Amino acid sequence: MAKRITRSRKIKEVKAVEPEAQIEKPIEPDNSGLENRPFFSIDEAAWYLGVTDRCAHLWFQHGHLSGTDNMGFIRVSRESILKVKVSKLINKGI
Numbered sequence: 001m002a003k004r005i006t007r008s009r010k011i012k013e014v015k016a017v018e019p020e021a022q023i024e025k026p027i028e029p030d031n032s033g034l035e036n037r038p039f040f041s042i043d044e045a046a047w048y049l050g051v052t053d054r055c056a057h058l059w060f061q062h063g064h065l066s067g068t069d070n071m072g073f074i075r076v077s078r079e080s081i082l083k084v085k086v087s088k089l090i091n092k093g094i
Helices: 042-049 053-061 078-092
Strands: 002-005 011-014 039-041 067-070 073-077
Touching: 039 042, 039 078, 042 053, 042 073, 042 078, 053 073, 073 078
Parallel strands: none
Antiparallel strands: 002 011, 039 073, 067 073
16 A cells, blocks of 8 residues: 555555556447448448449439549448438338
8 A cells, every 4th residue: 555645744545556457349340230441342332231333323423422532443431331321221211
């Protein structure tokens, strides 16, 4: 036990606190079925959303799916895919 002097000059015993061992927490799945990575190809997004590749391209062009277009290689953000999936489920009434 460590000792600490308080303002009134009384000695007060303080318990030493051991630092907690840092435990690496496994990445918990979010039950979406979608891998935990930031971007996906347009084909992967289409497969996950259950639509054709052409439909996914149109959704990207019209702003329903967001991401990046690097010299023709479209990468759709994970958050965007999940938002569209949720809105599809809501529209179905699930």
